[in-house]
Amino acid sequence: MIDQAKLRQREVSRPVPIATPRGELAGLLAVSYPKTRLSDMVMDDDIQGRLKRILREQRGREKLLSHGLQPRRKLLLTGPPGSGKTMTASALAGELNLPLYVIVLDGLITKFMGETAAKLRLVFNALAENRGIYLFDEFDAIGGERSGRNDVGEIHRVLNSFLQFMEQDESSSLLIGATNHPQSLDRALFRRFDDVIEYQHPSNLLVRKVLENRLAMFDTSSLDWKVSAAAADGMSYADITQACESAAKEAILNDMDRIDTHTLVVALEERQGR
Numbered sequence: 001m002i003d004q005a006k007l008r009q010r011e012v013s014r015p016v017p018i019a020t021p022r023g024e025l026a027g028l029l030a031v032s033y034p035k036t037r038l039s040d041m042v043m044d045d046d047i048q049g050r051l052k053r054i055l056r057e058q059r060g061r062e063k064l065l066s067h068g069l070q071p072r073r074k075l076l077l078t079g080p081p082g083s084g085k086t087m088t089a090s091a092l093a094g095e096l097n098l099p100l101y102v103i104v105l106d107g108l109i110t111k112f113m114g115e116t117a118a119k120l121r122l123v124f125n126a127l128a129e130n131r132g133i134y135l136f137d138e139f140d141a142i143g144g145e146r147s148g149r150n151d152v153g154e155i156h157r158v159l160n161s162f163l164q165f166m167e168q169d170e171s172s173s174l175l176i177g178a179t180n181h182p183q184s185l186d187r188a189l190f191r192r193f194d195d196v197i198e199y200q201h202p203s204n205l206l207v208r209k210v211l212e213n214r215l216a217m218f219d220t221s222s223l224d225w226k227v228s229a230a231a232a233d234g235m236s237y238a239d240i241t242q243a244c245e246s247a248a249k250e251a252i253l254n255d256m257d258r259i260d261t262h263t264l265v266v267a268l269e270e271r272q273g274r
Helices: 002-013 023-027 045-059 061-066 085-096 115-129 153-168 204-214 225-231 237-253 261-272
Strands: 029-032 074-078 100-103 133-136 174-179 195-198
Touching: 023 115, 045 061, 045 085, 045 195, 074 085, 085 100, 085 133, 085 174, 100 115, 115 133, 115 153, 204 225, 204 237, 225 261, 237 261
Parallel strands: 074 174, 074 195, 100 133, 133 174
Antiparallel strands: 029 100
16 A cells, blocks of 8 residues: 555656647747746745645645636736746746746737637647646737727737637646736736736845845855845846846856855846846
């Protein structure tokens, strides 16, 4: 019994094989197998708790389904650029040992009548056939408000098609929409998602955690955290990470095993100026 239980556990944790997109799908989906985990991310407690709940429901989905309940699997992530939306999709894929499929908008959206909706159908067919994390980044390109002044008939039809496909979707894949402009989304979309998670730039407390996380391989005992955090005020997670990498490269090239305040602040200020 014990050996059988161990075997089942290994089968559950075994990564889902990547189904490489072929034919027309090859131009619509970019596939990868992320190794990112939630522990690699710095986030506030509310977002972390909600993501852990999603993972718990996904890992217990058979139990939920046996009781007529559906695990959360349709997520809308909103917030400014660099706030962690795309990394969240990678972390969920890494935690669940699932492939990450990123929908390539350049290949999906065309100027020809009906063609975009037909390609959307291909994506949703793949979503049903191959379990994975499907990320619609820059989601407002598809889900823009239908009553907007700049609305054109084709985009209106694409959104209607998306809403229909989403309503019909009963797959085991996770569908994630990510946008920097939630205010431009059609209101009808919000109620189609199981969870809407709003991201922000890090608070002062989280800034220090990001700095500590990204500089963990160096001696930071002489670092003035207050000055460094002040220099990173208002920056995104992505920009702080880039600044830390810049400071780390400078230290390595100078054969130093520590990061000093001046080096880090200069790197942060350079990133702030972009």
